[in-house]
Amino acid sequence: MAIQNHPLIVEVTRGKADSRGDFVESRHRCHVAVVRSDGSVALSWGDIDQPIYGRSAIKPMLALGLVETGAADAFNLSPAEISLACASHSGERQHVDRVRAWLRRIGLSAADLECGPHMPYNEVAMRAMVRAGIEPDASHNNCSGKHSGFLTTAVHMGEPTSGYIQYEHPVQQRLLGIMEQLTDLELGHAPRGVDGCGIPTIAIPIHRTAMAMARLAEPTSLPAARADAARRIVAAMTSEPYMVAGTGEFASEVMNVLKDKAAIKSGADGVYVGILPGLGLGVCLKAEDGAGRGCEAAMAHVLIALGVLSGDERAKLADRLAPAVSNRAGLKVGRIRAAADAAF
Amino acid sequence: MAIQNHPLIVEVTRGKADSRGDFVESRHRCHVAVVRSDGSVALSWGDIDQPIYGRSAIKPMLALGLVETGAADAFNLSPAEISLACASHSGERQHVDRVRAWLRRIGLSAADLECGPHMPYNEVAMRAMVRAGIEPDASHNNCSGKHSGFLTTAVHMGEPTSGYIQYEHPVQQRLLGIMEQLTDLELGHAPRGVDGCGIPTIAIPIHRTAMAMARLAEPTSLPAARADAARRIVAAMTSEPYMVAGTGEFASEVMNVLKDKAAIKSGADGVYVGILPGLGLGVCLKAEDGAGRGCEAAMAHVLIALGVLSGDERAKLADRLAPAVSNRAGLKVGRIRAAADAAF
Numbered sequence: 103m104a105i106q107n108h109p110l111i112v113e114v115t116r117g118k119a120d121s122r123g124d125f126v127e128s129r130h131r132c133h134v135a136v137v138r139s140d141g142s143v144a145l146s147w148g149d150i151d152q153p154i155y156g157r158s159a160i161k162p163m164l165a166l167g168l169v170e171t172g173a174a175d176a177f178n179l180s181p182a183e184i185s186l187a188c189a190s191h192s193g194e195r196q197h198v199d200r201v202r203a204w205l206r207r208i209g210l211s212a213a214d215l216e217c218g219p220h221m222p223y224n225e226v227a228m229r230a231m232v233r234a235g236i237e238p239d240a241s242h243n244n245c246s247g248k249h250s251g252f253l254t255t256a257v258h259m260g261e262p263t264s265g266y267i268q269y270e271h272p273v274q275q276r277l278l279g280i281m282e283q284l285t286d287l288e289l290g291h292a293p294r295g296v297d298g299c300g301i302p303t304i305a306i307p308i309h310r311t312a313m314a315m316a317r318l319a320e321p322t323s324l325p326a327a328r329a330d331a332a333r334r335i336v337a338a339m340t341s342e343p344y345m346v347a348g349t350g351e352f353a354s355e356v357m358n359v360l361k362d363k364a365a366i367k368s369g370a371d372g373v374y375v376g377i378l379p380g381l382g383l384g385v386c387l388k389a390e391d392g393a394g395r396g397c398e399a400a401m402a403h404v405l406i407a408l409g410v411l412s413g414d415e416r417a418k419l420a421d422r423l424a425p426a427v428s429n430r431a432g433l434k435v436g437r438i439r440a441a442a443d444a445a446f
Numbered sequence: 447m448a449i450q451n452h453p454l455i456v457e458v459t460r461g462k463a464d465s466r467g468d469f470v471e472s473r474h475r476c477h478v479a480v481v482r483s484d485g486s487v488a489l490s491w492g493d494i495d496q497p498i499y500g501r502s503a504i505k506p507m508l509a510l511g512l513v514e515t516g517a518a519d520a521f522n523l524s525p526a527e528i529s530l531a532c533a534s535h536s537g538e539r540q541h542v543d544r545v546r547a548w549l550r551r552i553g554l555s556a557a558d559l560e561c562g563p564h565m566p567y568n569e570v571a572m573r574a575m576v577r578a579g580i581e582p583d584a585s586h587n588n589c590s591g592k593h594s595g596f597l598t599t600a601v602h603m604g605e606p607t608s609g610y611i612q613y614e615h616p617v618q619q620r621l622l623g624i625m626e627q628l629t630d631l632e633l634g635h636a637p638r639g640v641d642g643c644g645i646p647t648i649a650i651p652i653h654r655t656a657m658a659m660a661r662l663a664e665p666t667s668l669p670a671a672r673a674d675a676a677r678r679i680v681a682a683m684t685s686e687p688y689m690v691a692g693t694g695e696f697a698s699e700v701m702n703v704l705k706d707k708a709a710i711k712s713g714a715d716g717v718y719v720g721i722l723p724g725l726g727l728g729v730c731l732k733a734e735d736g737a738g739r740g741c742e743a744a745m746a747h748v749l750i751a752l753g754v755l756s757g758d759e760r761a762k763l764a765d766r767l768a769p770a771v772s773n774r775a776g777l778k779v780g781r782i783r784a785a786a787d788a789a790f
Contacts, residue, residue, distance in 0.1 A: 114715070114736060116499060117639020117647070125637040125649060127499055128715050128736035155460065155471055218774030232576040243774060293469040295461020296779040303461070305469060371458070371472050391735035392458060392472035430562030430587060435640040 109148035109390065110134050112399040116427060116436035127436065130372075130396025134387040134404060137312035139320045141286070144383055145407065150312070153293060153305035154388045159369030161188040161248050162335050162377060163284060163314055167276050168251040169331035173258035177207055184338035185345035186247030190368060192348030193222025193242045200345075201246045208250075208257050215240035216267045217249045217299035224348055245299035247345075252301075267300040274302055280328075281306065284314035298370055308386050311375065315384025318365075319377045336377055339365040352398045355422050356405070359415050366401060368394065374401045378410060395438055399424070403440035453492035453734065454478050456743040460771060460780035471780065474716075474740025478731040478748060481656035483664045485630070488727055489751065494656070497637060497649035498732045503713030505532045505592050506679050506721060507628060507658055511620050512595040513675035517602035521551055528682035529689035530591030534712060536692025537566020537586045544689075545590045552594075552601050559584035559593045560611045561643035568692055589643035591689075596645075611644040618646055624672075625650065628658035642714055652730050655719065659728025662709075663721045680721055683709040696742045699766050700749070703759050710745060712738065718745045722754060739782055743768070747784035 109131035115124040133148035143150070156163075165187045168174050174184060183204050191197035205211050219238040222228045231238065240246060249266075252273050256263045261272045268274065282289050285306055293305035306314075318336055321329035339346050343357035346367065353366050365377040372389030374397040385404055389396035402423040405411055416423065427436035453475035459468040477492035487494070500507075509531045512518050518528060527548050535541035549555050563582040566572045575582065584590060593610075596617050600607050605616045612618065626633050629650055637649035650658075662680055665673035683690050687701035690711065697710050709721040716733030718741040729748055733740035746767040749755055760767065771780035 116715075117637060119637035119649070120635050125499075125639060127639070128734065130735050155469075216775075218776070220774050229576050232573050233579070235577070291464050293461060293463035295469060295471070296773055296777060298773045298779075300773055300775055300777070305463070371460075389735075390472065391474050391733075391737055391740065393735055393737065396735065429640055429642045429644055430564050431560075431644055432562070433640060433644070435642075 104145060105143060106147045110387075110400050110403065111441040112389070112396045112438065113441050114395070114427065114436065114438050124437070130393050130400070131390040132387050132396055132400040133308055133390065134385070134400060135309045135312035136383055136385050136404060136408065137309060137316050138382060139313065139316040139323060139384070141309075141313045143309065145404070146309075150309040151307050153307050154311070154373065155295060155297075155303040155305055155369075155371070156311050156375070156386070157297060157303060157369030157371060157373050158190045158245065158248075159367050159373040159375040159386070160311065160314070161190070162318055162339065162365060162367060162375075163281060164248065164277050165251060165335045166280050166328060166331050167273065168255050169334055170327045171255055171258060171276075173255045176258050177254055179204070179254070181338040182342045182345050183247070184335060185342035187251035188335060188339050188367065189247045189346045190244040191247060191345065192224035192227065192351055193238070193244065194224050194227045194348050197247070197345065197348065198241050201241045201250055204250050205241070205253070208254050210253055210257070210263065212239045212241040212246075214253055214263055215243070215246055215249045216265075217243040217245045219243060243299060249299065269294070269302045278304070281314070283324075283328075284317050285310040286313070308388055312384045312386035315375045315377050315386060316382065317384070319379045319384055320382035336365050336379060337362070339367075352422055356419060359418050360410065363410055364405065368397070372397045374398070376401060376404065378408070381408065381410070383408070399438050399440055403442065448489060449487060450491045454731075454744050454747060455785040456733070456740045456782065457785050458739070458771065458780065458782050468781070474737050474744070475734040476731050476740055476744040477652055477734065478729070478744060479653045479656035480727055480729050480748060480752065481653060481660050482726060483657065483660040483667060483728070485653075485657045487653065489748070490653075494653040495651050497651050498655070498717065499639060499641075499647040499649055499713075499715070500655050500719070500730070501641060501647060501713030501715060501717050502534045502589065502592075503711050503717040503719040503730070504625075504655065504658070505534070506662055506683065506709065506711060506719075507625060508592065508621050509595055509679045510624050510672060510675050511617065512599050513678055514671045515599055515602060515620075517599045520602050521598055523548070523598070525682040526686045526689050527591070528679060529686035531595035532679060532683050532711065533591045533690045534588040535591060535689065536568035536571065536695055537582070537588065538568050538571045538692050541591070541689065541692065542585050545585045545594055548594050549585070549597070552598050554597055554601070554607065556583045556585040556590075558597055558607055559587070559590055560609075561587040561589045561593045563587060587643060593643065613638070613646045622648070625658070627668075627672075628661050629654040630657075652732055656728045656730035659719045659721050659730060660726065661728070663723045663728055664726035680709050680723060681706070683711075696766055700763060703762050704754065707754055708749065712741070716741045718742070720745060720748065722752070725752065725754070727752070743782050743784055747786065
């Protein structure tokens with residue numbers, strides 16, 4: 103525990119290695135930081151100073167712009183809508199219908215979203231669309247809630263709505279400032295790319311991303327309006343867990359059980375963050391290879407290591423914390439688990 | 447080149463690290479062996495003595511049972527059907543219809559396949575089925591050609607068709623013997639699991655799997671019937687590349703360009719093999735984390751390093767050898783490439 107120089111290894115097992123127990127078929131190397139709001143490290147594995155793109159995992163930080171500008175109040179956003187602004191949703195009706203209704207309230211539509219379309223992640227929702235011959239639009243994009251938040255901020259601030267995904271646009275520049283304050287970094291020359299949904303993605307060390315999450319968990323050191331916004335965002339996520347992801351999704355299922363103890367959020371290419379208000383801790387982790395299955399198992403291990411889950415909660419989530427690998431006929435043929443959890 | 451102790455690193459880039467060039471967002475660690483039929487190593491990266499499950503990558507070796515028993519000839523199997531026996535196909539009409547016709551010829555049907563059902567990998571085929579309200583059966587399973595080969599062998603040999611996926615069944619025991627001969631190993635106590643399609647999967651070191659592939663490429667040391675079967679299987683794969691995988695799939699596209707120079711085959715959880723008749727070489731590689739995108743880029747690097755591709759062929763396959771990462775709006779935002787190919 104405490105500080106480990108080696109990555110946290112997540113093992114994917116299949117079958118048996120003769121008398122030597124489970125055979126490990128694949129391995130994910132995860133770099134993990136658990137940090138307090140002052141930046142001190144509570145727990146870590148691997149290289150936490152490496153810069154990573156937080157991708158969708160840092161949406162709760164980006165939602166600060168929506169709330170602290172007063173845009174959320176100006177348009178009476180509900181907790182479900184603020185939760186959607188932090189979401190990588192699975193494109194179910196509950197997500198898409200709310201995004202569209204929200205956009206109508208600000209006088210815009212899915213045509214104003216610049217995130218591009220894709221079919222829902224949720225298979226039932228995807229199949230229903232295919233059966234009905236409906237192609238996806240940008241409201242089905244898993245990031246449509248975040249983008250609706252950007253548009254809401256632009257409308258409220260009297261900024262152009264077109265081009266809101268560009269680095270130079272005031273919406274994105276405002277978020278750059280927020281990220282700089284929460285990470286104590288100047289980010290103007292940080293590595294920068296384009297995210298899957300078209301917005302800039304800025305590389306921030308794992309440790310600093312975890313510190314930013316800790317400041318959302320325990321925001322007393324932030325300016326008052328920002329601190330209030332942080333509390334409201336975390337409360338929205340934990341009270342509306344199915345808006346953050348969707349039916350059967352790891353983040354939603356875990357948050358649904360943990361209630362106000364934890365907000366957790368995935369990002370593409372193997373990122374996960376956690377915001378733990380009761381403990382005043384922030385978590386950021388990255389599976390080196392970008393695997394979702396790797397970072398979910400690593401997040402499960404961190405939550406267990408920190409004692410966030412009660413015995414009852416562990417039992418309820420057993421299938422999510424160390425999920426089975428199944429074959430096409432439905433037979434359980436292996437398991438995904440943090441190596442340190444081998445006995446779990 | 448030659449023997450490298452470190453894994454071959456495949457980088458997934460996104461955006462720029464200021465003046466320092468591309469930013470590497472994720473990395474895949476690949477262990478790679480390129481071996482001659484006598485077991486001598488021509489080229490390697492990482493730990494090639496580690497046992498791995500070959501999964502679907504070793505289907506060309508498993509097809510030896512179908513051909514050398516005379517079952518393929520008894521039922522007049524075409525090159526397309528032998529290629530399907532080596533396939534992880536994408537469930538297009540061309541695959542499914544042929545599997546069903548083949549099963550009819552041996553007096554059986556999809557109901558006799560024990561691989562379980564899943565929706566086609568090919569999105570056009572999947573959507574057509576959803577639109578038509580058709581649920582998949584076992585003939586849509588990517589392994590249905592391999593399983594049809596097992597059933598054909600059982601029928602030809604007068605063995606029970608039910609239970610042909612069990613370790614103890616003569617079909618699987620025959621394959622165990624074939625694998626033992628091609629790898630020069632006793633495999634009775636090797637680590638063993640259940641594959642996605644229900645058959646036993648046996649752990650074999652990367653180096654020995656590559657040697658087995660070299661013996662398919664250059665089979666003169668094998669018994670005559672086995673050597674003939676090897677030549678026929680490799681010729682079937684290279685002459686029917688779209689039967690091995692499908693439209694838009696890496697293996698099919700590469701084989702379609704390389705013609706009789708290479709048969710390549712993917713396996714689940716990051717495995718790839720290559721059979722290079724002209725060079726008398728076999729390739730086996732494993733992405734430690736199981737990522738398909740990692741092992742495709744590693745295979746591309748190996749084919750380039752070995753000089754298998756002409757300049758024209760490299761140009762034709764440029765988008766497959768170092769593919770772009772695109773966002774939802776279709777913008778190219780990064781690249782997947784072997785680290786040693788950074789300048790490629």
